[in-house]
Amino acid sequence: MVLSPAVMAHPHSFIDMKTELVAQDDTFTGLKMTWTMDEITSADLLYDAGEAKPGSVVWKKLAAGVMANVLGQHYFSEIWHNQQRVKFLNLPTEYNLSRNGHKAVLEFILPLAEPPKLTGQRFEILTFDPTYFVDMFYDKYTLEETYEVLDAIQREDFDDLRGELGDLLFQVVFYAQMASEQDRFNFEDVCHAISDKLERRHPHIFGDATAETSSEVLKNWEAIKTAERADKAQHSALDDIPKALPALMRAHKIQKRCHNVGFDWTTLGPVVAKVHEEIDEVMHEAQQSVVDGEKLEEEIGDLLFATVNLSRHLGSKAETALQKANDKFERRFREVEAIIAAQGLSMPGATLEQMEAAWQQVKRGEKR
Secondary structure (H helix, E strand, O other), rough: OEOOHHHHHEOOEEEEEEEEEEEOOOEEEEEEEEEEHHHHHHHHHHHOOOOOOOOOHHHHHHHHHHHHHHOHHHHEEEEEEEOEEEEOOOOOOOEEEEOOEEEEEEEEEEEEEOEEEEEOEEEEEEEEOOOOOOOOOOOHHHHHHHHHHHHHHHHHHHHHHHHHHHHHHHHHHHHHHHHHHHHOOOHHHHHHHHHHHHHHHHHHOOOOOOOHHHHHHHHHHHHHHHHHHOOOOOOOOOOOOOOOOHHHHHHHHHHHHHHHOOOOOOOOOHHHHHHHHHHHHHHHHHHHHHHHHHHHHHHHHHHHHHHHHHHHHHHHHHHHHHHHHHHHHHHHHHHHHHHHHOOOOOOOOOEEEEEEEEHHHHHHHOOO
């Protein structure tokens, strides 16, 4: 049995690794790995597992997800024999995820590609913190919690909002704790950072600057952000626009930044013409005898970007406009379902003509 100290398997994860040799007769067949994850890393896994019983489908899916992250990474271990590294098979033969208190425990058998004999042989087993690491990202959870907060706000469900804000706060504490364990910053530093930023960006409140109108406040805000980018050696107007933003919102921000430095049309005509141009290019690609999917996707993206630009020039945010369109469509579709059901039909069973007639009925009802 080989016991390793806690190794930093990822900048966000600490794992206690236990490695046991697996042998059959006189043949060294593989390693049995037991990875006990730290409480922070375990939190999301155990939350997703809930009250599911060990060995259930829920645990099996979670185990498969974790194993998918570590395949091909050499499992932070190497075996050397006769000055040559012994190769593992690509896939573990067995794996299991379980709970031990507040920690998740991953166990798996890692077979050797060409099992060597044991008797009279010397093996060196290394467990290390490699330059590559297992990717264990939590961004999807943060994004999900953020959207759930926004949904509760839009529904004005304050009981639900209280709980959703707690879930989002947990994400903040979660990341701060991970950073603290790496001696980078802690939760108190996070609070100081936002406090300092608010004071810095509101000199008309906390400083000697003056701003009589909202437009002056925004002008000061942009000037301060430009100076901050310069201090960070960010030389492009687009440097600090988050890539994780929803695509329509990011497009709007990109175009607005370009506008702020003068790279923008000054009249509506060219903006509208660009939309028509992009529609033509989409149709050109779509009508090819052999459609190039990647090229068509690129042209659709260009069309969406041009449409966001048109929306911006007309004083509207495309993200907000599309959300409203989604809500309107959903409301109308639900009414169509009700009309079809009242006719003794189901949506799959109704004809397109019947559904279209119901749709027009809903639209007429809205105009009254």
